[in-house]
Amino acid sequence: MRFVEAEEGLPLITQLSYKIDEDRCKLQWQWPEGIQAVYIGKRSADREPQGEYRYPPAAAGLKLYTREEYKAAGGYVDRIDTIGLVAYTVYACMMEDGDKCLIDQPDARNTVEFSTGRAKIRYSISHKSGLLRKYKTVQISVLAEVEIPKEALCYVKKQGNYPVSTDDGTVYPFLRDFPPGRSTLPPIEVGKNDYVRLFFTDGPKYGRLYELIPE
Template sequence: MKKWQWSEEEAPLEFRIGGANCRTLEGECLLTWNWPGEVKFVLICGFDPSHPAVVSFGPEAIYRDQASDYLRMKLYTREEYKANSGYRERLNFTHHYVYRIYPCVRSEADTLVYRQESRSNEAAVSMDRARIRCIVKYNGGWFSKYRTVQMSIMAEVRVPKEALCYVKKTGSLPLHKEDGTLYPMLTDLMPGLNRLADIEVGKADCIKLFFTDGKAFGSMYELIHE
């Protein structure tokens, strides 16, 4: 159930958020802004400005009920802001991302969120393609018919499992995802180091990581084999 409701009116001058700024810092996005003296709560909205709803409706998209499927919304207090020196969020998006901060007035019954169209409450962050670094190691005895594959993947952001697959080929490294036997990823990659479960393969088998759709995911991520 929604914990707030939108006001039909623009925020009064004394309530308006200003000085919004966003920067990246050690894998985090740090969002800061100036708090009006009377405001103790805000609603933070994060979204991809290229989403069809935003393109179609502009700022009004945020106020529409159906927008909740792509918006990240969070009520945030002045005390939390002071404790964290702003609002911090792990980088789990690529390309361009926009934040808007809206002033709130809280009562016992509800929280009222004021609209604000001045753009002084808006900050954006742009990123290059997020890097995915993959290291594959093989371990096995000289006289064994099999060897163990250890795959470690370092991701800068969360990567959905649908974006990647690995391919096994006998005799040499596969050149593309159709050049061998394809296996899907079983879980999403988290930001940081991801160590996949060991894989047992034939002594002559080689494994390589690929995008499932190079055109779609290659524009979002950079896959680096080390």
């Protein structure tokens, strides 16, 4: 089985759409004439720029789905078992010299992407200081429903008051991804009049994937 890039005259998947019903989604599309089977790829899209799926996946990770199965089910039905962005790609399958050829469509009309809900990120930040100390200790704790890439979060330090955005103080990145569950980070020493708050590094990008909730 191999991939061939779409060109004029080859059978292409069109009118791909989806419907979500509780914990299941249904894909529907227009079958090209003469195509009796497709291969369907599913991937988590949380770490990929939206809509960028140029490189076809390994064929071993794809699922064969026939035209007869499609007719019987009224589409392709799959269980939603993840939180966040998910992308499905449907590849038309044709036979050439006894070999299966999957059509890779650069226009991505054979791909749909949708959100199955925002994963919750709960966090707490404690400040501890002594009367005679010039510095205080800040402890950050993060409770995540799913793995969170380190690029999604940052903390901001501001003198005199809590920062209100990433532009309202000094931004510091995190060095490791956050696994599911609770992560208590090593203490941070800051000035006695400094305050720290957690933010998304890119609100529009990561706000559609995660919900940031102070505990």
